[in-house]
Amino acid sequence: MEMKTKEYSSALLREHYFEMRHPSGLPVYVFPKKLTTTYAILSTRYGAMDTSFRASDGNFITVPDGVAHFLEHKLFENPDGSDSFAKFSVWGADANAYTTANRTAYLFSCTEHFSEALEELLTFVTTPYFTPETVKKEQGIIAEEIRMYDDSPWDRCFQQLMEAMYAECGIRKNICGTERSIGEITDRLLYDCYRIFYQPCNMALVVCGDVTPEEVLAVCDRVLPQETIRLPIERAPFTEPDTVSRRRIEARMQVAKPLFTLGFKDPILPADPLARSRRYVAMNLLDEAIFSRAGALYSALFEEGLLTTSYSYSYSNTDRCAFHTVSGETDDPDAVEARIAAYLEQLVKTGIDADEIERARRVLYADELQSYDSTEEIANELLSYLFDGADLFGQPALIEDITADEVNALLPMLTRADLRCLSVIRPQEEPEKEEN
Amino acid sequence: MEMKTKEYSSALLREHYFEMRHPSGLPVYVFPKKLTTTYAILSTRYGAMDTSFRASDGNFITVPDGVAHFLEHKLFENPDGSDSFAKFSVWGADANAYTTANRTAYLFSCTEHFSEALEELLTFVTTPYFTPETVKKEQGIIAEEIRMYDDSPWDRCFQQLMEAMYAECGIRKNICGTERSIGEITDRLLYDCYRIFYQPCNMALVVCGDVTPEEVLAVCDRVLPQETIRLPIERAPFTEPDTVSRRRIEARMQVAKPLFTLGFKDPILPADPLARSRRYVAMNLLDEAIFSRAGALYSALFEEGLLTTSYSYSYSNTDRCAFHTVSGETDDPDAVEARIAAYLEQLVKTGIDADEIERARRVLYADELQSYDSTEEIANELLSYLFDGADLFGQPALIEDITADEVNALLPMLTRADLRCLSVIRPQEEPEKEEN
Numbered sequence: 001m002e003m004k005t006k007e008y009s010s011a012l013l014r015e016h017y018f019e020m021r022h023p024s025g026l027p028v029y030v031f032p033k034k035l036t037t038t039y040a041i042l043s044t045r046y047g048a049m050d051t052s053f054r055a056s057d058g059n060f061i062t063v064p065d066g067v068a069h070f071l072e073h074k075l076f077e078n079p080d081g082s083d084s085f086a087k088f089s090v091w092g093a094d095a096n097a098y099t100t101a102n103r104t105a106y107l108f109s110c111t112e113h114f115s116e117a118l119e120e121l122l123t124f125v126t127t128p129y130f131t132p133e134t135v136k137k138e139q140g141i142i143a144e145e146i147r148m149y150d151d152s153p154w155d156r157c158f159q160q161l162m163e164a165m166y167a168e169c170g171i172r173k174n175i176c177g178t179e180r181s182i183g184e185i186t187d188r189l190l191y192d193c194y195r196i197f198y199q200p201c202n203m204a205l206v207v208c209g210d211v212t213p214e215e216v217l218a219v220c221d222r223v224l225p226q227e228t229i230r231l232p233i234e235r236a237p238f239t240e241p242d243t244v245s246r247r248r249i250e251a252r253m254q255v256a257k258p259l260f261t262l263g264f265k266d267p268i269l270p271a272d273p274l275a276r277s278r279r280y281v282a283m284n285l286l287d288e289a290i291f292s293r294a295g296a297l298y299s300a301l302f303e304e305g306l307l308t309t310s311y312s313y314s315y316s317n318t319d320r321c322a323f324h325t326v327s328g329e330t331d332d333p334d335a336v337e338a339r340i341a342a343y344l345e346q347l348v349k350t351g352i353d354a355d356e357i358e359r360a361r362r363v364l365y366a367d368e369l370q371s372y373d374s375t376e377e378i379a380n381e382l383l384s385y386l387f388d389g390a391d392l393f394g395q396p397a398l399i400e401d402i403t404a405d406e407v408n409a410l411l412p413m414l415t416r417a418d419l420r421c422l423s424v425i426r427p428q429e430e431p432e433k434e435e436n
Numbered sequence: 437m438e439m440k441t442k443e444y445s446s447a448l449l450r451e452h453y454f455e456m457r458h459p460s461g462l463p464v465y466v467f468p469k470k471l472t473t474t475y476a477i478l479s480t481r482y483g484a485m486d487t488s489f490r491a492s493d494g495n496f497i498t499v500p501d502g503v504a505h506f507l508e509h510k511l512f513e514n515p516d517g518s519d520s521f522a523k524f525s526v527w528g529a530d531a532n533a534y535t536t537a538n539r540t541a542y543l544f545s546c547t548e549h550f551s552e553a554l555e556e557l558l559t560f561v562t563t564p565y566f567t568p569e570t571v572k573k574e575q576g577i578i579a580e581e582i583r584m585y586d587d588s589p590w591d592r593c594f595q596q597l598m599e600a601m602y603a604e605c606g607i608r609k610n611i612c613g614t615e616r617s618i619g620e621i622t623d624r625l626l627y628d629c630y631r632i633f634y635q636p637c638n639m640a641l642v643v644c645g646d647v648t649p650e651e652v653l654a655v656c657d658r659v660l661p662q663e664t665i666r667l668p669i670e671r672a673p674f675t676e677p678d679t680v681s682r683r684r685i686e687a688r689m690q691v692a693k694p695l696f697t698l699g700f701k702d703p704i705l706p707a708d709p710l711a712r713s714r715r716y717v718a719m720n721l722l723d724e725a726i727f728s729r730a731g732a733l734y735s736a737l738f739e740e741g742l743l744t745t746s747y748s749y750s751y752s753n754t755d756r757c758a759f760h761t762v763s764g765e766t767d768d769p770d771a772v773e774a775r776i777a778a779y780l781e782q783l784v785k786t787g788i789d790a791d792e793i794e795r796a797r798r799v800l801y802a803d804e805l806q807s808y809d810s811t812e813e814i815a816n817e818l819l820s821y822l823f824d825g826a827d828l829f830g831q832p833a834l835i836e837d838i839t840a841d842e843v844n845a846l847l848p849m850l851t852r853a854d855l856r857c858l859s860v861i862r863p864q865e866e867p868e869k870e871e872n
Binding site for chain 2: 255294295298305311365373
């Protein structure tokens with residue numbers, strides 16, 4: 001067996017990791033790190049967005065929403081009727097899985113019996129087993145999960161924001177699908193999607209902990225084939241308008257106080273992963289400088305009683321969509337939007353205070369370093385960057401490199417009303433006016 | 437049943453909680469908060485430090501180290517042989533317990549079946565059951581736990597720091613005790629300590645979540661007696677020197693790189709809880725301004741390769757002891773201490789940059805607000821403040837009030853060599869020199 005091992009290292013971080021490709025086609029990454037736990041994650045570039053693609057007959061097909069997540073559930077079930085979750089606990093390993101818009105991931109963390117647990121992880125993910133009966137049973141379980149998310153106000157608030165902001169992009173889909181869409185899923189369809197998206201060459205294994213590349217490859221050799229077969233993977237193209245579909249969306253649920261998520265659509269999606277990574281870091285500097293709880297905007301709105309302590313913000317971007325969100329609890333979501341808009345208008349005129357950008361830079365830099373304290377964070381970050389084609393170890397330099405001018409140049413976009421959308425969840429009954 | 441309910445509220449935080457005293461003598465606190473989980477914690481003012489106290493015969497006695505932690509383990513076991521941990525999982529509740537230097541706490545979080553879980557919590561903590569056989573079995577289990585902590589380099593590094601800094605104070609004791617000390621524990625001794633320290637008047641129940649004071653009190657009424665009996669509790673006084681016992685302490689273990697914890701003993705222990713609370717906040721401002729990962733000191737040492745990303749710092753104070761710690765991984769612990777000492781000397785001359793103190797203030801303020809996002813954090817914070825006699829809702833005002841002069845005045849103490857102690861864990865074998 002001949003195999004090339006490539007080593008990536010960061011002199012600054014004094015960390016390194018290895019990249020290999022198993023003969024099955026699976027890329028394998030091992031990041032040595034002596035911490036309490038070892039963490040392994042096996043992931044495929046296949047998520048809730050991937051519902052239209054070229055099938056093996058050469059035609060584009062569209063499958064029901066929620067297939068990627070459905071597959072995630074079903075893979076834990078084995079041909080002998082056993083459930084892989086239970087097996088992990090025997091080794092004291094803690095297994096889990098998740099589906100996002102663009103990936104599905106299976107993982108465990110453990111303090112001992114690493115090889116046994118990794119063998120089980122590779123085995124169950126590479127052993128699809130679906131029957132009409134097991135699919136039917138799962139439809140009931142996932143319908144329940146869908147209802148659970150529907151009952152969660154924050155999930156609903158985010159979900160309806162995506163539906164309002166995006167016209168075509170798959171980010172507007174509910175990750176679990178709908179009760180109707182999952183009703184259309186069959187065992188045959190699961191096998192078809194599995195065969196296309198679970199090819200080793202479309203996946204990656206990342207391990208972070210007190211292990212060697214040799215130990216990891218030895219387990220791969222026990223489970224995976226020694227030959228590579230590749231089916232072409234081609235997702236259907238789509239056209240998404242730059243601006244938001246709707247400017248405002250609202251629902252009523254059982255909440256004590258109205259919730260809001262304010263979205264800022266970012267229409268600029270650099271095709272080059274490194275440019276995208278740079279934009280990601282610059283936007284994070286911008287967000288940290290403007291929206292941080294330690295900043296003037298949040299402080300003012302909090303002290304006036306317009307925001308509570310329930311508050312968060314983020315920016316995310318891929319090659320298919322990008323957006324900021326700011327979420328909170330407030331008696332008056334429209335007033336919060338107006339205040340944020342006015343604050344941003346003013347900032348465009350004055351520019352962001354240079355000290356604030358420096359503060360943001362130091363916070364991001366410290367957060368970046370801190371993430372190396374956890375095998376879980378390292379493995380998930382490494383996976384994100386490699387799936388996105390960007391460079392994990394390039395982050396500290398990006399944080400240092402980006403100038404205040406570059407950050408300020410991103411600001412005017414946040415003031416464009418046609419890129420902004422307010423999603424609100426209001427109480428069923430308006431609460432009675434409280435006396436102060 | 438007559439019961440006074442006192443309400444505490446914060447106009448700024450727009451939060452409130454209720455204080456009641458159950459007829460059994462148990463103080464009960466209910467903090468209404470609509471989040472996903474409800475969290476309950478029942479705690480007693482009894483921890484690893486409390487090994488010398490006045491017994492019922494009027495004489496001071498000293499019990500073996502580790503009794504509080506031993507009791508914590510044994511209380512989960514019931515007279516019918518069942519284990520309370522298992523019962524909680526039936527209701528989907530997640531139970532746990534911990535012992536610190538000065539308290540023992542039993543807790544659970546749940547999303548439903550709150551009343552059933554609370555009834556179990558109150559029942560098992562108020563039902564001591566120990567026999568010579570169950571004590572003997574537990575001695576083996578806890579000996580294993582002691583060995584586990586002994587094998588953890590960070591735990592050992594902290595433990596030996598406390599032993600080096602303190603001559604008399606119980607903070608120097610290992611929370612679990614030693615294999616020898618727990619060998620001296622008997623069922624009779626456990627009953628004696630239980631009777632003194634687990635009186636409802638020495639305990640508190642704190643609940644945070646979507647519950648009412650009435651629901652909580654109804655459960656208390658089902659489990660607890662309707663009368664109060666009080667035995668006097670008196671801990672033996674002790675005298676601790678102001679300065680550290682030893683300036684340096686070192687051990688060798690299986691680590692890749694040396695670890696250190698640098699301790700700064702704080703000899704000033706205000707008797708008044710509010711003064712102590714103010715000192716706590718001022719010291720936290722000082723630490724955040726000096727030691728933060730986002731600050732100049734850490735950045736410089738990191739970029740020079742003297743520190744890795746494994747790094748932390750904290751300050752803690754009670755009426756019995758107070759200290760700062762700064763911990764990290766480094767090839768040269770003495771160089772790190774020297775660099776920190778030189779940096780502090782310089783700061784005393786120039787004063788801390790006013791902007792840095794403002795940044796620290798905003799970080800602490802934001803952290804304080806953020807803690808209200810979690811029922812677990814709220815309940816544990818509320819418990820800490822009430823056991824310490826301080827005011828949970830007073831924190832934001834303290835963070836705002838403390839002046840830069842007040843923070844700077846605390847700085848010279850950090851430069852006193854006789855208050856400083858360096859604890860080091862070095863690799864068994866010195867690692868071979870790496871080439872750069």
